[in-house]
Amino acid sequence: MTQSLTANWLSNSLICVTLYGFWGFLSKLALLRGLSAAQEASIQKLGFFMLMPLIMKPSSNEPTAAAPLLSRPKTALLSAWLSGACCAIASMFYSRAMAxxxxxxxxxxxxxxxxxxxxxxxxxxxxELSKSKIGGSILTLLGAYLFTRR
Structure with missing residues (x-):
């Protein structure tokens, strides 16, 4: 059971990383081809919302997928909404930076x-805040720093 869960999160993470790579490239390409940062971010979100109903159907292996959405804890709903708001705002700043x-x-x-x-x-x-996670965080920040150097 643990092995299948590990493979599941890892394979999903690797697919996510690959798609984020395309996201970054395609955002830059749209900006280079003539869109403003605001236009690129807006059209990007349009694509996001058009695709969401197709890919976010509840999975049969999610035990709580059948429960009505509004029966969930209000803090969970608020957290999810705030997560989306942060993503939307971050996306605008990402587009501006990419431009x-x-x-x-x-x-x-x-x-x-x-x-x-x-x-x-x-x-x-x-x-848990382990030594390996702290070390990984330092390497993450170092890697980002190295990318910014000319």
Whole structure:
């Protein structure tokens, strides 16, 4: 059971990383081909919302998928909404950065959010703050720094 869960999160993460790579490249390409940062971010979100109903159907292996959405804890609903709001705002800043910066450097810096997530998870969700996670966070920030150097 543990092995299948590990493979599941890892394979999903690797697919996500690959798609984020395309996201960064296609964002830059749209900006280079003549869209403003605001136009690119808006059209990007349009594509997001058009595709969501097709890919987000509840999975049969999710035990809570059948429960009505509004029966969920209000803090869970608020957290999910705030997550989306943060994503929308971050996307606008990402598009602005991509319009004026090097695609690799912008992608590296904007993808270096794990240390922030790690600290918030430790402070508010009781997640473990281990030496390896701290070391990985330092390497993440160092990698982003190296991408920004000429």
């Amino acid at each position: 004026h910066g090097d695609a690799g450097a912008v992608s590296a810096v904007t993808a270096s959010y794990p240390p922030i997530t790690l600290l918030l998870g430790a402070l508010f969700a009781g997640e």
